[in-house]
Amino acid sequence: MFEYKSYDVAVIGAGHAGIEAALAAARLGCRTAVFTLTLDAIGNMPCNPSIGGTGKGHLVMELDALGGEMGKAADATMLQSRMLNLAKGPAVHSLRVQSDRRAYHRYMKSALEAEPNLDIFQDEVIGIDVENGAVTAVRTSLGGVFPCRTAVICTGTYLGGKIFVGDAVRRSGPDGVVPADRLTQCLVDLGLPIRRFKTGTPARVHSRSIDYSVLERQDGDSEIVPFCFDNDKPLENTRCCWIAYTNEETHEVIRRNLGRSPLYGGAIVGIGPRYCPSIEDKVVRFPDKKRHQLFIEPCGANTEEMYLQGMSSSLPLDVQYEMYRTIKGLEHVEIMRPAYAIEYDCCDPTELYATLQSKRIKGLFGAGQFNGTSGYEEAAVQGFVAGVNAAHLVLGREPFVLTRKEAYIGTLIDDLVTKGVNDPYRMMTSRCEYRLILRQDNADERMCPKGHELGLLSDSKYELFLKNHEELEKELELIKHTTLHATDEVNSMLESRGETPLSGGVSAESVLKRPNIRYTDILPFLHADGNYPSAKVQQKAEIEIKYEGYLKRQAALADKLSREDQLALDEDIDYKQITGLRLEAADKLNRIKPSSFGQAARISGVNPADLQVLSVWLAKRRRESAKEKTDDQ
Template sequence: MYSSYDVIIVGAGHAGCEAAHAAATMGSRVLMITMNLQTIAQMSCNPAMGGVAKGQIVREVDALGGMSGIISDKSMIQFRMLNRSKGPAMWSPRCQSDRNMFAWEWRKALEENRRVDFWQDTVSEVIVLDGRVSGVKTSLGVEFTAKAVVLTNGTFLNGKMFIGEKVFGGGRTAERSATGLTEQLVSLGFESGRMKTGTPPRVDGRSLNYGIMEEQLGDENPGKFSYTNTSPLKTQRSCWITYTNQDVHDKLKTGFEKSPMFTGRIKGLGPRYCPSIEDKINRFADKDRHQIFVEPEGWDTVEVYVNGFSTSLPETVQYDALRKIPGFENVRMFRPGYAVEYDFFPPTQLKPTLETQLVKNLFFAGQINGTTGYEEAACQGLMAGINAHRNVHEEAEFTIKRSEGYIGVLIDDLITKGTEEPYRMFTSRAEYRTLLRQDNADLRLTEKGYAIGLASQERYDNMVQKREGVTKLTEAIRTAKVKPEDVNHWLESKGSSPLREKNSLYTLLKRPEIEQKDVDELLAMFPELPQEGTEIVEQTVIEIKYEDYLNREKQNAEKLDKWENLSINPTFDYDQLKALSFEGKEKLKKLRPSTIGQASRISGVSPSDVSILLVYMGR
């Protein structure tokens, strides 16, 4: 155990784990401080990773050399690729996880890294000298010095938990809140706010009647998250779907007068896209039912997560309402749902590296920045860990552009626009989502991860092999010729018009009627083509079918990149530009954008303000 470290990570959730792994793998000596070493990488809410846009983030984290994809692959009990009926930009991997196995695999991975040390305690103070972080102080009075500190406090900063009229301190069930740190940061000049999230009851799966629910199976040929050699699932556990009804709603309404949300005891805003069941009933009064996903918590447990039933109503109301749900008539509840309110720090106080503007080498990542979701936290932790290491070793900052990854979109949104409610990633937030697909995250990002010393040689070699395979197959398909008599019968069976003359296979693949599921049949007619694996074939066909869209997005990204490459000095005096609008000037002074591109996306900064900046910079 040392008293001095390169990087200290405060918190051991998804953000903290990725931050610790990244900094240590790249060569820093890391100390992870957490309130409870038994809850490292705890899945506080649903036992799942990925989903719409979130699955893309997990694949990007993996492509850069992070661990969330590998851990998910090792602990998943079901895998599904969502949105297969839509275009490839919308395909999103999601897995159901074994909650205990996920946490154990993360802890094992961190313990295997000899540059990571652990300390069980609560950090009550960040030590700052001359505007630079120099360590932390814990509630036990122990001081650790460090060249950089990453705060990943989750929902624990002055956390309050609510079940009906009961209020108690805590950031997660059976775990206390962290006090003192918010107040100290505010005294240093930081702004803070309050947010709210919640979780549903957990129930005994042995007490449920699955016979009247809809079974939700995993994919027939399950995929995985990591680009490494992790093994795909051979067996899977089913999830189930049921619905609330008017009886459920009526029973829930009997507790509304004791709801901490409706009575105003909770001040923070909750996630708009993951509302509590009482909020759904209140906001969508015209709907007579809401979907409930019944999700097992692991391979060897009877505990079940009731997804879609997040609530902070009195526990007796929760229990009575659950028993009105089809299949839950005899349910036994393990623990009630609850809401938790906690402190966060508006992320407009951060640089693109997630370093704070006020204190050098102090980084924020995860829910402390106002985000929600394991995946959003993990990618922030990864980027904060990378940049903490690079700052300590006096290396250039590492960032990802909006055109390069969902990670870039998320961080740019946070530091440029801020957020007043828990931020969740969606594909609609990414203007270049056709480029930022889950299938090509390695081709986009692995070379970057390898260059900074995070992605391994094996990852890099796998990416190069895939890229070369795609190039080779694409050229073979481009030169392959198709005779009408060889394919017309097959084309007609797919509802596609027959060929009148010889054509190229490349052109044929662009037909919208030929879907991804039909490609193997078509390519099997051409045994002379290179025999590549499923991943390379899928990648190649996507690139061919959407070539025009992809080229258009690339051109748009290149046009806007010229502004992203125009840096603004962080100490630039905006008061000297008298022609700037009052609002534009105030926003620029407060947010301190690092580039013209970032400045152009700030709400309140007009196109004319951007033109004035460009003129001043000689552009």
């Protein structure tokens, strides 16, 4: 009998989650295999051709500082870059780029191919073997049985994928790729609660059929910030985007044809994401809105395909033509890939620990859409965390968990495993209570030490971080200890900024704290020699000083809560046995199995009185076990 190669980590799927999981595991020294339905869909962008956005830019930068791949690929394949929310404050600055989706795919495929410990294999995984509650092998559709110690499910929308265009329904993954139809039954048999979610995408249309002369043009930023802080290659915007609007006629077409929408006809049972409504949803839910905005985005440097962001739909093909052609500038539009809705299987993420390992099956991990999220960036960070933890399980290392006060990644995963999801989950800055201290600009400060400790951040990148860090510390020291005097230069600068001039010596710090003063205004007085720190250090120092009071206030709140997060709860607690806990709370606690008191406090349905009971019970148990130990001696 043929003996298939055995692996430490088997990754099922090579999308954005699978890539990061496979790379992280392989780079940690684990023998890793990644299984994909087709090598041509590695790192595919079946929806919007872009990386980043609000909250998502934070995820990518954190991932980059931990040693992930997404930021590098996004920098290398970007067509246009914009920093969103520049006027709304440093905490919510969010980087978003348009990507060349084929270039991104090639970049990621090469990255996987270049990894020595990593095998890439084109086949559908149809089963996961489990013995004594632990993963032992994965089985493929071609009869392969690959022994493995851990498996990471990163099946995206392929798992049980079903596509809807009006009443045309077929089993399919995105972009014409076959679905993975057989794994679900195995997961159900293993006891995982499987549910059905839905998402959708707009049409890709031919560029030459668009009349750009009547559209608003949207250009990229003149100064481009990369996702990777160590990226010193000059970046350039090579393409632009366009803005168009629907009108009453568009809405009329949609309303007239609602009965033919599988979404409204009842054919789709999956739950769709609120943040990504189809155009028919928007028209139905906001009948008073006269127009809806759409962005027309390039799909790549060497393609005429244009993506109609904001116009996702599951309406029949003829209605799609009619609907899109009511839009000014799209009167003669030619559809290349029609819009569709897609249903897929996924699991309830409260089934997972914060390591993203299953609570039922040792060695089984999940990441990305399988865990109920949506978005490439959300998938990538989970893939990374799942890959690291799969490797750590194999290597006998401590679990790798980020907390809510450390990272957007920690917030995302804590939300998933503690609160669960009702619809596909998208990261947003609103989800993050510590957003003032979890910024893009300090993602390196927050994550690089962890990435380096994991062994996934290269020495050169870590050294650059240390150098930047030291430069920042020095700059902060300097500004705190420099006194500005009432000289003509200082006062004319102040007056030109509409600030009252000085009458005596004042610290540079307090001058910078004035509303209209920017770091560049005081630079000449801090560095008389003209030897200025890097722009990045200037930006960081400005934020640290100007927002100091607010940052401290939030850090104090975060510390208060993190004390609760440090109080560990054992997995083997049966909450039903605790007298005094309300039944609802005991049920929820037994299901979620919180790893800390803080996590227990965030479970909906567990109220403050329940927590009191729990803390008394915990202390009681601690004392009893201490007593037993004494008795034993």
